[in-house]
Amino acid sequence: MNGTRDGPSGASPPTRNSPLNRAAVLTAALELIDQSGVDRLSMRRLGEALGRDPMALYRHATNKAAVLDGVAEMVLGQLTVDTCDPDWRHQLRxxxxDFRRIAVDHPNVVPLLVTHPLATPLGLRPIGTLRPLEHILSLLTKADFTGADALHIYRALFGFLYGHVLTEMQEIVEQPGESTDLLRLGLYRLPIGEFPLLRGLASELAAYDGGEELERGLDVLLTGLTTAVPPSPRESP
Structure with a gap:
């Protein structure tokens, strides 16, 4: 089993007189990102949060990009993959x-987990961000999928997860104090002649529950994968 499902880990940032190390730098960076977002992070602000001269940070991270890569590795280190689970569907669920929990706990980190890696060639991504892929491939090949089919399943799963967390993080109510769901969501702005179905779903849209939507989507995805990509039959000894 790899990782932990017990929640985020990491020590508190050091005081001015305590030793400075990479883990402390990344923990402080994650706290700043959680508070203000990726764009507001800078080596200067990170140094201020740690009570250190920003130049001292470069011994532990060469630049801001390296800090962001490290944060992504640290956060994805919370993702558990039990490669020995005999029920691959249960394990993928x-x-x-876990992935959704990480996104909900650290919404400002989602771009580092979803969109940033897509702009980086696979072999140039931080090693820690590739471990979930390797572990999921291990899980699936142990379940008698071919390597190619295991990769297809991984891509289908994370394509769904990326879309789900991006959608959930963007669910915004325009006017929470309004009396109807149509007004709360701002759907009254849409011409009724062009968007009758969307306007008619105002109550369903307002009742969006990320956890329930995830489970429904997984039901559809895992059922489809079971049919479309069956494991290879074991050869008789």
Whole structure:
């Protein structure tokens, strides 16, 4: 089993007189990102948060990009993959729930987990961000999928998860104090002649529950994968 499902880990940032190390730098960076977002992070602000001269940080991270890569590795280190689980569907569901939990706990980190890696060639990504892929491939090949089919399943799962967390993080109510769901969501702005179905779903849209949507999507995805990509039959000894 790899990782932990017990929640975020990491020590508190050091005081001015305590030793400075990479873990402390990344923990402080994650706290700043959680508070203000990726764009507001700078080596200067990170140095201020740690009570250190920013130049001292470069011994532990060469630049801001290296800090962001480290934060992504640290956060994804919370993602558990039990490569020995005999029920691959159950394990993928647990992985999906873990990934959503990470996104909900650290919404400002989602771009580092979803969109940033897509702009980086696979072999140039931080090693820690590739471990979930390797572990999921291990899980699936142990379940008698070919390597190619295991990769297809991984891509289908994380394509769904990326879309789900981006959608959930963007669910915004325009006017929470309004009396109807149509007004709360701002759907009254849409011409009724062009968007009758969307306007008619105002109550369903307002009742969006990320956890429930995840489970429904996984039901559809895992059922489809079971049919479309069956494991290879074991050869008789």
């Amino acid at each position: 647990l992985i999906a729930r």
